[in-house]
Amino acid sequence: MSLGAYLTLAALVFAIGLFGVLTRRNAVGILLGIELMLNAVNINLVAFARFHGDVAGLVFTLFTIAITVAEVAVGLAIVIVIFRVRRTVDADRLDLLRG
Amino acid sequence: MRLLVWLPLLVLALPFTSFLLLAVVAPLRRAGRVAGAVGIAAIAASLGGALLIWNEGFRHTATWAWLPGDGGPMATVGLLVDPLANAMLVLVTLVSFLVQVYSLAYLADEPAPALGRYYTYQSLFAFSMLGLVLSPGFLQMFVFWELVGLCSYLLIGYWYQRPAAARAAVKAFWITKLGDLGFIIGIVMLWAATGTFEFATLFAKAQAHALAIPALGTIMFLIYLGAVGKSAQFPLHVWLPDAMEGPTPVSALIHAATMVTAGVYMVTRAQPLFALVPDVLALIGWVGAFTALLAATMACVENDIKRVLAYSTVSQLGYMMAAAGAGAAEAGFFHLLTHGLFKALLFLGAGAVIHAVGSNDIFRMGGLFRAMPQTGLVFLVGTLALAGVPPLAGFFSKEAVLGGVWAAHMTWPFVMLALTAFLTAFYMFRVVFTAFFGPATAAGHAHEPAWAMRGPLWLLAALTVLLGLRLAAGGGEAHGPAWLAPLSVGLALAGVALAWAMYQRGALDPRRVAAAFPLSVLDALARRRYGLDALYDGLYRGFVLALSRLVGWIDRYLVDGVLNVASAWTLRGGDALRRIQSGVPQDYVFGVAFGVLFLVVWARLWMR
Numbered sequence: 001m002s003l004g005a006y007l008t009l010a011a012l013v014f015a016i017g018l019f020g021v022l023t024r025r026n027a028v029g030i031l032l033g034i035e036l037m038l039n040a041v042n043i044n045l046v047a048f049a050r051f052h053g054d055v056a057g058l059v060f061t062l063f064t065i066a067i068t069v070a071e072v073a074v075g076l077a078i079v080i081v082i083f084r085v086r087r088t089v090d091a092d093r094l095d096l097l098r099g
Numbered sequence: 100m101r102l103l104v105w106l107p108l109l110v111l112a113l114p115f116t117s118f119l120l121l122a123v124v125a126p127l128r129r130a131g132r133v134a135g136a137v138g139i140a141a142i143a144a145s146l147g148g149a150l151l152i153w154n155e156g157f158r159h160t161a162t163w164a165w166l167p168g169d170g171g172p173m174a175t176v177g178l179l180v181d182p183l184a185n186a187m188l189v190l191v192t193l194v195s196f197l198v199q200v201y202s203l204a205y206l207a208d209e210p211a212p213a214l215g216r217y218y219t220y221q222s223l224f225a226f227s228m229l230g231l232v233l234s235p236g237f238l239q240m241f242v243f244w245e246l247v248g249l250c251s252y253l254l255i256g257y258w259y260q261r262p263a264a265a266r267a268a269v270k271a272f273w274i275t276k277l278g279d280l281g282f283i284i285g286i287v288m289l290w291a292a293t294g295t296f297e298f299a300t301l302f303a304k305a306q307a308h309a310l311a312i313p314a315l316g317t318i319m320f321l322i323y324l325g326a327v328g329k330s331a332q333f334p335l336h337v338w339l340p341d342a343m344e345g346p347t348p349v350s351a352l353i354h355a356a357t358m359v360t361a362g363v364y365m366v367t368r369a370q371p372l373f374a375l376v377p378d379v380l381a382l383i384g385w386v387g388a389f390t391a392l393l394a395a396t397m398a399c400v401e402n403d404i405k406r407v408l409a410y411s412t413v414s415q416l417g418y419m420m421a422a423a424g425a426g427a428a429e430a431g432f433f434h435l436l437t438h439g440l441f442k443a444l445l446f447l448g449a450g451a452v453i454h455a456v457g458s459n460d461i462f463r464m465g466g467l468f469r470a471m472p473q474t475g476l477v478f479l480v481g482t483l484a485l486a487g488v489p490p491l492a493g494f495f496s497k498e499a500v501l502g503g504v505w506a507a508h509m510t511w512p513f514v515m516l517a518l519t520a521f522l523t524a525f526y527m528f529r530v531v532f533t534a535f536f537g538p539a540t541a542a543g544h545a546h547e548p549a550w551a552m553r554g555p556l557w558l559l560a561a562l563t564v565l566l567g568l569r570l571a572a573g574g575g576e577a578h579g580p581a582w583l584a585p586l587s588v589g590l591a592l593a594g595v596a597l598a599w600a601m602y603q604r605g606a607l608d609p610r611r612v613a614a615a616f617p618l619s620v621l622d623a624l625a626r627r628r629y630g631l632d633a634l635y636d637g638l639y640r641g642f643v644l645a646l647s648r649l650v651g652w653i654d655r656y657l658v659d660g661v662l663n664v665a666s667a668w669t670l671r672g673g674d675a676l677r678r679i680q681s682g683v684p685q686d687y688v689f690g691v692a693f694g695v696l697f698l699v700v701w702a703r704l705w706m707r
Contacts, residue, residue, distance in 0.1 A: 018692055022688060099676075
């Protein structure tokens with residue numbers, strides 16, 4: 001398989017993730033979209049590492065995964081707290097910062 | 100002799116010390132009469148020093164560098180003591196002293212802090228006037244010139260709660276400033292051409308014919324403008340009658356004897372320079388004579404005793420200026436000295452009358468001679484001196500002026516001055532007959548003033564008489580042709596006789612005389628002050644107020660308008676932009692995603 005196929009897959013996953021982030025009304029869904037986008041980046045990193053024979057990409061991927069875990073943990077915690085306070089996780093109604 | 104060198108400095112420093120003391124030490128100033136005592140003590144010591152200097156006939160010039168410059172100081176300060184300054188020193192300190200003593204009684208009803216303020220200003224004035232007199236150069240003279248102007252403003256506006264006084268103070272300040280503007284431009288132009296402000300250097304150059312500056316006529320005219328403002332010459336004389344809103348002793352000191360004569364003093368001082376420009380000198384003479392006549396006619400229709408005296412002062416200043424313009428500056432200066440004595444006497448006498456009657460209107464006085472014979476007597480002495488009746492001091496100085504003008508072949512100014520002499524006697528005796536003789540119409544009971552007021556009056560009256568007798572005994576050098584003395588006496592007596600016929604005897608009804616044809620026009624004009632006050636008023640309204648309205652309009656509608664429009668648009672723009680901020684994070688992500696997309700597309704298509 002060529003590098004282009006991997007990059008196409010990553011682009012597709014990223015686009016799907018972005019679509020999810022932009023359209024989901026549930027905050028958890030938005031977090032899932034972000035997850036997809038991050039993993040698309042991971043695919044890119046791994047693919048480039050493989051085709052360029054450079055191990056740095058793999059190292060970055062490991063870091064990204066670790067940070068993603070932390071991000072999800074913090075993100076879900078925030079969502080839970082928001083739910084406790086506002087009794088909703090509907091992103092459209094979380095507009096306290098509206099100008 | 101060593102002491103004498105420092106004496107002028109001491110004379111100058113004493114009133115200044117008194118001023119500083121009163122200005123800085125607030126409890127002393129608020130003590131009122133104590134402040135007065137400080138001021139009087141200082142000016143009395145100054146008077147002693149001035150008399151000593153005068154008696155010695157001391158001449159001395161001391162200068163110190165002031166503004167440093169390349170090759171010697173650019174400007175100097177110092178003291179110039181010569182007979183001219185000596186005589187003026189004595190006059191200034193003497194009248195200042197007497198007026199300050201007089202004020203102690205005249206302003207006895209004033210609250211203590213106000214009285215302290217009055218004496219603070221008086222001390223500052225004495226210092227400023229002495230500094231002006233002792234100036235060895237134009238620049239120092241200008242500085243003190245402005246200081247006396249400031250004191251005049253402060254003292255006219257002494258009763259600043261009264262709108263009329265406040266307005267008169269501002270008017271006096273503004274109108275004299277008009278002249279001062281010319282003065283300083285003239286000084287600076289003279290300096291630019293010669294590189295010096297000092298009289299001694301300038302006079303030496305003038306004598307060596309080294310002053311062939313093309314613009315000298317303009318320069319001297321501009322310098323003369325300063326004197327026009329300060330000495331109330333036509334057309335800038337309008338401030339002086341209004342200045343009578345100040346306390347009467349102030350009018351006696353500043354607006355009769357000293358400050359208003361500063362212009363004459365300056366022209367006399369700078370006589371060697373003015374002598375180089377005969378055109379300007381002729382102008383000074385003509386304007387002086389015209390001012391004398393114009394003011395005399397206005398004095399004839401004025402009912403306010405102080406304003407009559409004020410117009411009379413304007414008129415006599417015109418006399419002095421006419422003499423200076425005719426090249427007889429020493430005659431003008433002589434008239435300045437005698438006039439300083441008897442006009443101060445008249446003002447202080449008028450003050451005593453006003454104090455007793457409580458009104459300025461001469462037709463509400465009457466029969467005062469019986470109620471206050473001492474004041475009446477000294478007032479009569481002053482009036483006779485002003486009218487030019489021998490052997491009082493005024494007769495000799497007036498004759499000297501007339502002789503000087505005649506000798507300069509200025510026929511028309513001479514005629515105007517002669518007519519003024521007649522009118523002077525007329526309007527002064529109009530006041531005397533109306534206020535002191537005739538039926539007693541005074542409201543309330545008039546009484547002789549306190550001794551603090553009577554003392555200065557008697558002293559000034561005695562000096563007027565003694566000076567006259569001394570001059571008469573000295574034979575009085577022959578000024579001008581032989582017919583001059585009989586003419587001036589005749590004119591004075593004719594004026595007295597006319598006033599007697601109209602206001603004492605009742606043989607002529609003043610109203611019917613004023614209604615006769617050629618006089619009726621003059622009467623109407625004089626009563627309206629020849630429209631000059633209205634003219635200035637109109638100029639002020641039309642020019643200054645219109646300008647300020649225009650500036651106000653520009654400020655309100657253009658400057659503020661631009662700001663208002665800008666702020667309104669900022670507000671509206673902010674309001675519009677606010678709606679972009681929805682508060683929903685997805686919208687922001689949407690913006691970021693499409694922004695990045697746009698940048699990528701832009702980079703690929705256009706950034707080749």
